[in-house]
Amino acid sequence: xxxxxxxxxxxxxxxxxxxxxxxxxxxxxxxxxxxxxxxxxxxxxxxxxxxxxxxxxxxxxxxxxxxxxxxxxxxxxxxxxxxxxxxxxxxxxxxxxxxxxxxxxxxxxxxxxxxxxxxxxxxxxxxxxxxxxxxxxxxxxxxxxxxxxxxxxxxxxxxxxxxxxxxxxxxxxxxxxxxxxxxxxxxxxxxxxxxxxxxxxxxxxxxxxxxxxxxxxxxxxxxxxxxxxxxxxxxxxxxxxxxxxxxxxxxxxxxxxxxxxxxxxxxxxxxxxxxxxxxxxxxxxxxxxxxxxxxxxxxxxxxxxxxxxxxxxxxxxxxxxxxxxxxxxxxxxxxxxxxxxxxxxxxxxxxxxxxxxxxxxxxxxxxxxxxxxxxxxxxxxxxxxxxxxxxxxxxxxxxxxxxxxxxxxxxxxxxxxxxxxxxxxxxxxxxxxxxxxxxxxxx
Numbered sequence: 430x431x432x433x434x435x436x437x438x439x440x441x442x443x444x445x446x447x448x449x450x451x452x453x454x455x456x457x458x459x460x461x462x463x464x465x466x467x468x469x470x471x472x473x474x475x476x477x478x479x480x481x482x483x484x485x486x487x488x489x490x491x492x493x494x495x496x497x498x499x500x501x502x503x504x505x506x507x508x509x510x511x512x513x514x515x516x517x518x519x520x521x522x523x524x525x526x527x528x529x530x531x532x533x534x535x536x537x538x539x540x541x542x543x544x545x546x547x548x549x550x551x552x553x554x555x556x557x558x559x560x561x562x563x564x565x566x567x568x569x570x571x572x573x574x575x576x577x578x579x580x581x582x583x584x585x586x587x588x589x590x591x592x593x594x595x596x597x598x599x600x601x602x603x604x605x606x607x608x609x610x611x612x613x614x615x616x617x618x619x620x621x622x623x624x625x626x627x628x629x630x631x632x633x634x635x636x637x638x639x640x641x642x643x644x645x646x647x648x649x650x651x652x653x654x655x656x657x658x659x660x661x662x663x664x665x666x667x668x669x670x671x672x673x674x675x676x677x678x679x680x681x682x683x684x685x686x687x688x689x690x691x692x693x694x695x696x697x698x699x700x701x702x703x704x705x706x707x708x709x710x711x712x713x714x715x716x717x718x719x720x721x722x723x724x725x726x727x728x729x730x731x732x733x734x735x736x737x738x739x740x741x742x743x744x745x746x747x748x749x750x751x752x753x754x755x756x757x758x759x760x761x762x763x764x765x766x767x768x769x770x771x772x773x774x775x776x777x778x779x780x781x782x783x784x785x786x787x788x789x790x791x792x793x794x795x796x797x798x799x800x801x802x803x804x805x806x807x808x809x810x811x812x813x814x815x816x817x818x819x820x821x822x823x824x825x826x827x828x829x830x831x832x833x834x835x836x837x838x839x840x841x842x843x844x845x846x847x848x849x850x851x852x853x854x855x856x857x858x859x860x861x862x863x864x865x866x867x868x869x870x871x872x
Contacts, residue, residue: 478748487704706738
């Protein structure tokens with residue numbers, strides 16, 4: 430027995446020594462391998478870009494806070510502002526989202542149990558201090574007073590998974606916030622004179638236009654051409670907030686093909702968010718853009734030391750390119766019907782002609798004239814090329830709310846299929862149309 434135990438012990442020691450030697454060799458090899466600077470820099474760019482996407486205001490608090498005084502409407506008269514204030518309940522009803530990961534467990538428990546007063550604007554300020562409201566930054570002084578407010582990319586292009594409560598959960602960067610009523614939120618500001626002066630209209634007119642947008646929509650061209658209504662449909666000129674995921678390899682970013690992702694990042698950060706940075710686009714001298722001409726948007730100059738946008742564009746672009754389109758959850762579509770729809774997509778329906786797999790848009794110049802897709806010209810003519818982009822389809826299930834096409838004119842995917850069936854004379858049967866819808870939901 431003693432001899433056997435000694436043999437087992439010796440074997441165990443040999444195994445231990447071998448394992449230690451192997452670990453040492455792996456460390457030596459790892460230490461001797463050169464660090465790939467491209468991979469190393471790529472990781473840093475993504476990390477920096479996420480921070481910019483989620484938290485950088487680009488200095489826009491000088492507009493939203495200092496000029497529009499939006500922060501005063503948030504705090505309310507009881508806390509030194511104006512009006513009734515923005516309670517957490519109202520904030521959620523306007524589509525603002527809360528990042529549950531940064532809410533302390535004690536506060537989370539109060540929310541869950543109903544002990545936290547969701548009608549008190551003071552609790553909105555507490556969430557702002559935690560940086561918990563997605564896409565919104567409160568600027569506080571040393572005494573804890575809210576002195577200004579700024580917004581980030583994440584305001585429109587992130588949502589949450591509702592895993593804690595509706596409107597509260599883990600961040601979903603790149604998902605369009607189709608609950609967000611931007612117009613109503615801006616309308617809370619006690620002073621919209623800065624917008625009125627840019628448009629050369631009065632403040633009541635500005636507020637009427639903002640109220641017309643509705644949830645999930647924003648009019649990026651309003652500050653270029655001043656048009657508020659599509660005369661062909663009678664609908665607001667605002668367009669749906671598009672997803673910011675699944676754009677790697679995709680040529681143009683916006684509904685009407687203004688430019689690439691970094692172009693639009695600069696455009697939005699400076700002209701729409703009112704951040705502080707350099708922007709140039711000679712196309713904005715076109716007479717179609719009288720508001721842009723009057724405000725000098727074609728060539729916005731700023732001292733390089735004061736530019737809070739340009740140096741951040743590379744990392745922001747890098748991060749956005751890393752955002753893959755989400756996969757639809759199991760059971761969210763009919764698998765057998767989807768398989769049949771897959772064949773139709775590349776066959777009888779000929780969808781793949783424009784929505785080329787796996788980009789789901791054309792490699793190259795992915796633009797089409799309004800007539801070629803049987804849509805009116807209004808929104809296309811508000812952009813330089815007078816055309817519409819072939820929208821990528823990956824992750825389509827994630828942005829069904831608000832409808833489809835640039836302005837949400839088609840309420841359902843079946844409406845979209847019916848439109849193209851008529852436009853192109855496809856002759857699809859009812860069953861084939863349903864199969865196509867199920868395939869689109871599977872992407």
